[in-house]
Amino acid sequence: MKYSEMTKAELEQEYKGVLAQFEACKSKNLKLNMARGKPSKVQLDIANGLLNALQEGEECFVDGVDARNYGELSGLPCAKEYWADILDCKPSQIFVGGTSSLNFMFDIISKAFSHGLLHSVRPWCKEDVVKFLCPSPGYDRHFRVTEFFGAELITVPMTENGPDMDLVEQLVKDPQVKGIWCVPKYSNPDGIIYSEETINRFANLKPAAPDFTIMWDNAYGVHEFEGEYVPFPDILSLCEKAGNPDMVYEFASTSKITFAGAGFSAMATSESNIKYLTKMFGVQMISQDKINQLRHVRFLKDKAHTLEIMKQHASVMGPKFGVVADALDKEIKPLGFAQWNRPKGGYFVSFNAMPGTAKRALDLCKEAGVEMTPAGATYPYGIDPQDSNIRIAPSLPPIPELEQAMDVFCTCVKLAALEKLLAI
Amino acid sequence: MKYSEMTKAELEQEYKGVLAQFEACKSKNLKLNMARGKPSKVQLDIANGLLNALQEGEECFVDGVDARNYGELSGLPCAKEYWADILDCKPSQIFVGGTSSLNFMFDIISKAFSHGLLHSVRPWCKEDVVKFLCPSPGYDRHFRVTEFFGAELITVPMTENGPDMDLVEQLVKDPQVKGIWCVPKYSNPDGIIYSEETINRFANLKPAAPDFTIMWDNAYGVHEFEGEYVPFPDILSLCEKAGNPDMVYEFASTSKITFAGAGFSAMATSESNIKYLTKMFGVQMISQDKINQLRHVRFLKDKAHTLEIMKQHASVMGPKFGVVADALDKEIKPLGFAQWNRPKGGYFVSFNAMPGTAKRALDLCKEAGVEMTPAGATYPYGIDPQDSNIRIAPSLPPIPELEQAMDVFCTCVKLAALEKLLAI
Numbered sequence: 001m002k003y004s005e006m007t008k009a010e011l012e013q014e015y016k017g018v019l020a021q022f023e024a025c026k027s028k029n030l031k032l033n034m035a036r037g038k039p040s041k042v043q044l045d046i047a048n049g050l051l052n053a054l055q056e057g058e059e060c061f062v063d064g065v066d067a068r069n070y071g072e073l074s075g076l077p078c079a080k081e082y083w084a085d086i087l088d089c090k091p092s093q094i095f096v097g098g099t100s101s102l103n104f105m106f107d108i109i110s111k112a113f114s115h116g117l118l119h120s121v122r123p124w125c126k127e128d129v130v131k132f133l134c135p136s137p138g139y140d141r142h143f144r145v146t147e148f149f150g151a152e153l154i155t156v157p158m159t160e161n162g163p164d165m166d167l168v169e170q171l172v173k174d175p176q177v178k179g180i181w182c183v184p185k186y187s188n189p190d191g192i193i194y195s196e197e198t199i200n201r202f203a204n205l206k207p208a209a210p211d212f213t214i215m216w217d218n219a220y221g222v223h224e225f226e227g228e229y230v231p232f233p234d235i236l237s238l239c240e241k242a243g244n245p246d247m248v249y250e251f252a253s254t255s256k257i258t259f260a261g262a263g264f265s266a267m268a269t270s271e272s273n274i275k276y277l278t279k280m281f282g283v284q285m286i287s288q289d290k291i292n293q294l295r296h297v298r299f300l301k302d303k304a305h306t307l308e309i310m311k312q313h314a315s316v317m318g319p320k321f322g323v324v325a326d327a328l329d330k331e332i333k334p335l336g337f338a339q340w341n342r343p344k345g346g347y348f349v350s351f352n353a354m355p356g357t358a359k360r361a362l363d364l365c366k367e368a369g370v371e372m373t374p375a376g377a378t379y380p381y382g383i384d385p386q387d388s389n390i391r392i393a394p395s396l397p398p399i400p401e402l403e404q405a406m407d408v409f410c411t412c413v414k415l416a417a418l419e420k421l422l423a424i
Numbered sequence: 425m426k427y428s429e430m431t432k433a434e435l436e437q438e439y440k441g442v443l444a445q446f447e448a449c450k451s452k453n454l455k456l457n458m459a460r461g462k463p464s465k466v467q468l469d470i471a472n473g474l475l476n477a478l479q480e481g482e483e484c485f486v487d488g489v490d491a492r493n494y495g496e497l498s499g500l501p502c503a504k505e506y507w508a509d510i511l512d513c514k515p516s517q518i519f520v521g522g523t524s525s526l527n528f529m530f531d532i533i534s535k536a537f538s539h540g541l542l543h544s545v546r547p548w549c550k551e552d553v554v555k556f557l558c559p560s561p562g563y564d565r566h567f568r569v570t571e572f573f574g575a576e577l578i579t580v581p582m583t584e585n586g587p588d589m590d591l592v593e594q595l596v597k598d599p600q601v602k603g604i605w606c607v608p609k610y611s612n613p614d615g616i617i618y619s620e621e622t623i624n625r626f627a628n629l630k631p632a633a634p635d636f637t638i639m640w641d642n643a644y645g646v647h648e649f650e651g652e653y654v655p656f657p658d659i660l661s662l663c664e665k666a667g668n669p670d671m672v673y674e675f676a677s678t679s680k681i682t683f684a685g686a687g688f689s690a691m692a693t694s695e696s697n698i699k700y701l702t703k704m705f706g707v708q709m710i711s712q713d714k715i716n717q718l719r720h721v722r723f724l725k726d727k728a729h730t731l732e733i734m735k736q737h738a739s740v741m742g743p744k745f746g747v748v749a750d751a752l753d754k755e756i757k758p759l760g761f762a763q764w765n766r767p768k769g770g771y772f773v774s775f776n777a778m779p780g781t782a783k784r785a786l787d788l789c790k791e792a793g794v795e796m797t798p799a800g801a802t803y804p805y806g807i808d809p810q811d812s813n814i815r816i817a818p819s820l821p822p823i824p825e826l827e828q829a830m831d832v833f834c835t836c837v838k839l840a841a842l843e844k845l846l847a848i
Contacts, residue, residue, distance in 0.1 A: 055475055
């Protein structure tokens with residue numbers, strides 16, 4: 001029976017039962033972590049071949065370059081070809097980065113503020129106000145980068161097709177609106193794939209700011225865990241066709257393909273942007289880690305082989321998302337007080353608890369030994385106006401632990417809901 | 425006979441001969457590079473053991489951490505211990521970086537400008553003027569980082585004991601003077617080791633700016649190529665004793681110990697600075713490449729073993745610096761129109777051509793197929809007021825090529841001097 005249909009007495013009865021479950025959870029002294037999209041040991045083992053992909057000095061020569069020496073600021077040619085294959089763009093549109101695509105994104109925003117981007121009239125730090133659009137729920141680390149530089153974060157609601165494009169098209173008429181954060185495929189945390197219409201509307205935006213910047217974080221571009229690989233349009237060529245060739249900066253990394261924090265990343269953007277930024281990057285470094293680039297290219301080979309490797313990840317990730325879905329279907333669905341998505345890729349399940357109870361639910365989880373992404377994290381400034389959205393990250397724990405963690409989680413969201421309904 | 429003692433007729437005779445030599449050089453159609461401190465293939469081969477230092481996934485577990493996964497923003501504990509051993513400081517004073525120490529330095533200066541450092545009253549970008557001291561000749565890439573952010577670069581002459589400290593002590597009384605670039609051991613390009621007195625005067629500076637910053641780039645701390653390892657004082661504890669615990673940021677990397685551009689770097693600074701900066705670095709990344717850190721620790725082990733490896737580098741580098749010294753002694757010394765240092769470590773020979781001829785000499789080198797660091801590069805804004813200093817980087821070419829290159833170089837500096845003397 002749904003909570004909304006229960007009498008006060010029934011709710012009180014239910015509360016007693018759930019409270020007892022909660023106490024039982026606590027008594028197990030668990031210490032489980034579903035806070036971050038960290039790959040599990042089994043997934044990391046899939047990439048162990050990366051460790052010995054280069055064994056001898058002579059193997060480090062490629063494209064006429066000794067990968068052990070300085071040079072090739074924008075990356076090894078073979079690494080650019082790899083990323084162009086993955087992202088369906090041209091190698092000349094690729095700048096290969098270090099291990100962290102987040103760091104790469106930070107660097108672009110940092111340069112926008114200190115010096116301005118290609119079409120900036122002035123550095124963003126010289127603007128009275130810089131506004132940045134944050135489709136929410138979204139990725140806390142994105143939002144925090146722009147917050148760090150003092151941008152005003154503007155929440156744009158997510159729909160089932162991606163960000164609310166009517167609103168985006170309206171907001172970009174403000175010349176102080178300088179950009180937007182996007183995770184276009186298996187969005188973090190909703191797991192939504194932006195629809196073709198959404199993507200086309202992005203490419204055809206007519207922003208007032210000449211340096212409006214789409215931060216297109218294609219973090220989960222090949223990360224299906226259910227079903228076949230879903231092809232995805234190349235935003236660069238769409239922007240070019242729409243007369244906005246320099247508006248988009250796309251990012252990707254292998255953090256969730258090989259090793260987390262020891263993968264390699266890339267930025268794809270127009271050749272004009274690459275040329276402009278290469279000058280700046282030349283001030284801060286001589287070259288990225290080409291040994292790591294070459295190891296990755298040898299191990300991952302190309303898109304086809306990468307997709308094979310992703311099938312192995314899917315065989316680990318699929319069952320974990322199954323555990324989450326099953327627990328929620330069994331424990332929460334009949335009670336009718338919460339909603340969630342059922343993605344086929346990415347790293348998260350986005351769960352909407354009864355409004356006003358997310359923070360309390362996660363405090364209860366913590367009390368019972370289960371660490372989750374903090375409530376509010378998926379909204380600008382860490383404040384979810386509904387206090388409802390919770391990001392579930394099931395990748396790290398092994399299945400028996402995940403089952404225990406979901407047991408705790410379901411108990412806690414119920415308990416928080418009942419406390420609210422009963423005004424306890 | 426010295427050029428200064430020659431009659432005009434003798435100079436004209438000499439000019440003819442040198443011009444003929446130059447034409448002979450040109451006819452060889454050489455293509456040699458002494459532009460950058462790039463290690464040679466033989467040196468890179470010394471570190472090939474790094475490639476297979478980690479072979480299996482199970483070897484990636486260390487200090488209770490799986491180096492293949494996210495985490496440990498400031499570095500693996502064993503990597504901090506390694507750098508603390510090398511730099512003679514505490515592991516808690518180490519933040520382990522990525523492959524590039526230059527990028528790390530850029531990041532610190534970038535944060536100083538965008539947000540300010542620990543004791544900053546405001547971000548440097550909000551100051552009317554930021555002045556930065558540049559001991560010269562010095563490292564062009566250092567100077568360019570501060571120039572990039574709009575700092576005013578102030579030249580401080582180098583003495584045989586390091587920067588002119590009388591002048592430095594005078595200049596830091598100006599509150600707009602925010603810092604200084606230093607390469608304290610085997611300075612780039614002079615190859616000078618700062619004297620103990622110089623180092624102590626640095627530690628005891630009384631700058632007007634509360635956030636005065638010593639950028640202490642200890643790039644060549646273990647890079648002797650002649651004689652034994654020269655111990656070097658720990659600037660952190662000296663600054664602490666002098667009541668300036670947060671004034672210094674020390675940097676080092678293994679770019680010239682293992683692979684250039686694929687080594688690993690570290691910053692050593694006070695625990696208070698580490699704490700302050702860790703918060704900021706947490707915005708831009710989740711962790712550095714711990715696989716690369718662990719590989720390095722396994723391969724280099726500790727300071728003692730690193731010094732053994734540096735002996736192997738010395739056996740390659742020593743003879744190359746011998747070629748340079750021999751050529752200059754034989755070809756230039758008797759003519760008495762130029763001066764140079766004879767360092768025992770580092771990567772460069774600093775050559776002072778006849779004033780007003782450095783640029784011309786390097787143009788001639790280029791014409792004869794020998795690429796050198798551009799004239800002026802060792803001074804702020806790339807302008808050597810004397811047009812005299814030339815940085816010789818002998819590490820890359822094999823000895824037969826280096827001999828050819830030095831032959832061209834000596835010919836060109838002579839030709840440029842004679843053109844000047846004869847007003848041709």
